[in-house]
Amino acid sequence: MRHHSSQAGLTLIEMLIYIGLIVIILPALGVIMVQLTQRVSLTDVRGRVTALSHVLFSQYATDFTQARAIAVSQSTLGVNGSVLKFTDSTGTLVTIDRVSTSVSFTGGAQTVRRLRMQRGAAAAFWLTDRDLDTRSFIVSVVRDTTGKLTGLRVHQDIALLGAANGPYQNATFVADTTFALEPQTTEN
Numbered sequence: 001m002r003h004h005s006s007q008a009g010l011t012l013i014e015m016l017i018y019i020g021l022i023v024i025i026l027p028a029l030g031v032i033m034v035q036l037t038q039r040v041s042l043t044d045v046r047g048r049v050t051a052l053s054h055v056l057f058s059q060y061a062t063d064f065t066q067a068r069a070i071a072v073s074q075s076t077l078g079v080n081g082s083v084l085k086f087t088d089s090t091g092t093l094v095t096i097d098r099v100s101t102s103v104s105f106t107g108g109a110q111t112v113r114r115l116r117m118q119r120g121a122a123a124a125f126w127l128t129d130r131d132l133d134t135r136s137f138i139v140s141v142v143r144d145t146t147g148k149l150t151g152l153r154v155h156q157d158i159a160l161l162g163a164a165n166g167p168y169q170n171a172t173f174v175a176d177t178t179f180a181l182e183p184q185t186t187e188n
Helices: 012-066
Strands: 084-087 091-103 109-118 134-145 149-160 170-180
Touching: 012 149, 012 170, 091 134
Parallel strands: 109 134
Antiparallel strands: 084 091, 091 109, 134 149, 149 170
């Protein structure tokens, strides 16, 4: 009679091979997981910055196309940190500007350049989040060949605060758009 003996366990050599494979594979999997997590986080941050910028440009498009008058002489245009003043559809003076303000974070206070809007005598409100730095905000007038005001060109560069050296350093949104004004919009 023949006996078949089957081994119920692992030999020492097999065990060492499996341990060696695990020692090689686990750190590689860890690195892959960290990189994947950073990429997902970066995508979320970029999406947030881009979404905010789209909301801002949508707000500009609505306000500028419904404006009664653009107060060119009262505005500071064509420079970084422009101040735009215009009269909205209800006759209220609106001001959009970029203000440097101190914001408290876990690591201490930092200066953030934020866009804000004020309608008439109402309290001003922020257009940008406290952790997003508006690196540039330039509003320029667009005129036709006769010199008539026909549009406003807005350039803005918004970046995640403190991202210069981190994984979010590319979380910026730069846009340059011209908004056509309605023919009834005047200049004052």
